[in-house]
Amino acid sequence: MSVRTVSVRRVSDEWAIRFEHAAKSYAAGSSSSGGGPAAVDDLSLDVRTGEVLVLVGPSGCGKSTTLRMVNRLVEPTSGRVLVEGRDVAALDVVELRRRIGYVIQNVGLFPHRTVAQNVATVPRLLGWDRTRTRTRVAELLELVGLAPDRYARRYPHELSGGERQRVGVARALATDPPVLLVDEPFGAVDPVGRRRLQDEFARIQRELGTTVMLVTHDIDEAVRMAGRVAVMSAGGHVEQLAAPLEIVARPATPAVADLVGRGRTARLLALGRLQRDDLDPATVAQPDAPVVRLGDELGEVLDVLARDGVTSATVHADGVLVGAVTPAAVLSALRRLVGPESLDVRT
Numbered sequence: 001m002s003v004r005t006v007s008v009r010r011v012s013d014e015w016a017i018r019f020e021h022a023a024k025s026y027a028a029g030s031s032s033s034g035g036g037p038a039a040v041d042d043l044s045l046d047v048r049t050g051e052v053l054v055l056v057g058p059s060g061c062g063k064s065t066t067l068r069m070v071n072r073l074v075e076p077t078s079g080r081v082l083v084e085g086r087d088v089a090a091l092d093v094v095e096l097r098r099r100i101g102y103v104i105q106n107v108g109l110f111p112h113r114t115v116a117q118n119v120a121t122v123p124r125l126l127g128w129d130r131t132r133t134r135t136r137v138a139e140l141l142e143l144v145g146l147a148p149d150r151y152a153r154r155y156p157h158e159l160s161g162g163e164r165q166r167v168g169v170a171r172a173l174a175t176d177p178p179v180l181l182v183d184e185p186f187g188a189v190d191p192v193g194r195r196r197l198q199d200e201f202a203r204i205q206r207e208l209g210t211t212v213m214l215v216t217h218d219i220d221e222a223v224r225m226a227g228r229v230a231v232m233s234a235g236g237h238v239e240q241l242a243a244p245l246e247i248v249a250r251p252a253t254p255a256v257a258d259l260v261g262r263g264r265t266a267r268l269l270a271l272g273r274l275q276r277d278d279l280d281p282a283t284v285a286q287p288d289a290p291v292v293r294l295g296d297e298l299g300e301v302l303d304v305l306a307r308d309g310v311t312s313a314t315v316h317a318d319g320v321l322v323g324a325v326t327p328a329a330v331l332s333a334l335r336r337l338v339g340p341e342s343l344d345v346r347t
């Protein structure tokens with residue numbers, strides 16, 4: 001049985017997850033604060049089908065609580081959460097969790113089970129036969145970049161942190177869930193490995209079209225991974241919900257500006273693309289100048305222009321010369337991205 005077949009009651013293809021005035025206060029049942037502010041106060045938010053929506057914000061602002069309300073690891077105090085049109089509170093919790101992949105930072109692999117056995121956890125629970133399970137495990141290990149003949153029989157302690165994280169992703173994807181929840185997935189991995197994992201995760205998500213809700217406190221991870229970013233502040237309050245470029249270029253509130261403020265120009269260089277309007281009409285393309293393309297990242301264009309002896313680059317679109325670009329043109333492209341205001345959002 002494919003997991004997707006249980007989603008026939010889907011009422012909307014527009015969104016896969018919907019929060020309707022969802023709130024969570026731990027105070028009532030918690031031994032700790034005894035009446036502190038709500039972890040999530042009043043959240044209304046849609047996650048579109050097939051998108052990667054990233055929740056980013058400072059520690060304690062309610063990101064994980066929000067995520068866990070989707071698979072009912074946390075039950076809302078009020079309001080509701082819908083997955084593919086169905087109120088999760090009305091669903092059998094075991095069935096719900098089988099339909100929703102969940103990846104967390106330290107993965108939670110079973111230490112005494114091999115990689116293959118870990119990945120096969122849910123297929124086994126669903127009673128898949130051995131051949132089907134084995135084929136699926138091999139497929140998944142390939143998908144996450146772990147050669148099955150090298151990794152299937154290893155135990156978690158024989159893997160690096162990044163490899164364990166890949167196994168966690170493979171396990172979460174075992175039954176091709178329509179929705180995947182991911183909480184600080186790459187936090188424990190070094191920066192280079194982290195970037196590689198982010199790229200691979202993005203490739204897998206594009207390939208499978210899974211709806212992903214991902215939590216991070218790292219704004220760079222957020223803007224790299226997201227289709228849309230929800231910047232949160234205390235109480236699960238959404239400060240801004242927008243595409244990464246919009247968040248970085250035009251922060252809607254001081255809290256968002258604070259989060260993206262430092263290193264903002266570098267982020268804009270990675271997110272902004274060279275457009276025809278950016279080209280310098282007064283600069284003539286030199287025959288020996290390096291070539292860039294319309295649509296290239298501004299950062300890549302600047303890299304080319306930063307090379308010794310280069311004052312301009314020739315710009316091509318579909319193999320045809322369309323003009324030239326200078327460092328000043330990249331600067332005006334940055335200004336185009338942020339609009340009329342200054343580049344320094346902190347003022």
Ligand SMILES: Nc1ncnc2c1ncn2[C@@H]1O[C@H](COP(=O)(O)OP(=O)(O)OP(=O)(O)O)[C@@H](O)[C@H]1O
Pocket residue numbers: 026027030032039057058059060061062063064065066217
């Ligand atoms: N089980 C719990 N009992 C009591 N309070 C809790 C519980 N879990 C979370 N909280 C509180 O709820 C608030 C939100 O926590 P949550 O884990 O959702 O935040 P977060 O944004 O994911 O934080 P971080 O980035 O540090 O993981 C915090 O103040 C936290 O102390």
